[in-house]
Amino acid sequence: MKITILAVGKLKEKYLVQGMQEFIKRLKPYCSLEILEVSENALPEKFSTAQLQEHLEIEAQKILKLVPERAYMFLLDLHGQQLSSEALAAQIDGLTNNYSQFVFVIGGAFGVGESLRKRADYRWSFSQLTFTHQMIRLLLIEQVYRAFKISKGEKYHW
Template sequence: MKITIVAVGKLKGKYLKEGISEYSKRLSRFCELQIIEVEDEQAPENLSVSQEEQVKRREAERIIKRVKEGSVLIVLDLKGKKLSSEEFSDKLNSFFISGKSHITFVIGGSLGLDEELVRKADFSLSLSDMTFPHQLARLILVEQIFRAFKILNNETYHK
């Protein structure tokens, strides 16, 4: 099984890098994990709606180039489906059972994702009703993927 995370922007905080590194090590016994960073668009604060759409479209073009043909595409989106950890585990398992061995998660930049990219996705996932910085979302996602594999393997995981 292969999991790829395509994320807009470079990870900056040391604590985020360390957390992701730790969960990546833990995940190595369950799957091959690859994290790909694509360049974010530089955007001033007061963008018009059309300028925001252009920024998201350019970022989406970079993202889509990194998604492998045949991979299940899951986007993180505020309007996506909210799942418990158990439901998330079941969702991943349903893709594996259907013969899909590669899942790609996409985390957009600070403006979110291009709507066309969201429509192309096989599944749209919301991590919470709360809003998280996109860099923190990367750490939360990696932890939840690890938790999902622990659940799938009937292993306890409390912490």
């Protein structure tokens, strides 16, 4: 199984990079993992709604070019559905007969464009809480790891 995490912007904080490296290492026995970053599109300090929508669509198009047509795409979206860790594991397990590649997309600080929402196979909200798009990467990779541990019936304690 191939897992791709596709995110807008570079991961900057050292503690987040270290956490990501730890889970990349832990995931090696379970899947092939790829992490792709697309550059953030610049916005002026003051911007209109139209400029924001254009900005989001430019980022969406960059992302869509990297999502394989036959991959199942999870979009992390504030307006998506929430899942428990067990439900995520069950969902991935249930899809593996039809999909060998899963792409998890994390938008930028201002959200995602509508074309990305339309392409998404599943729109997933982590929480009603707001997290930085940088921090959500670490939370996402940990949940992917946890899903594999649950699916294999293995214990997981941090």
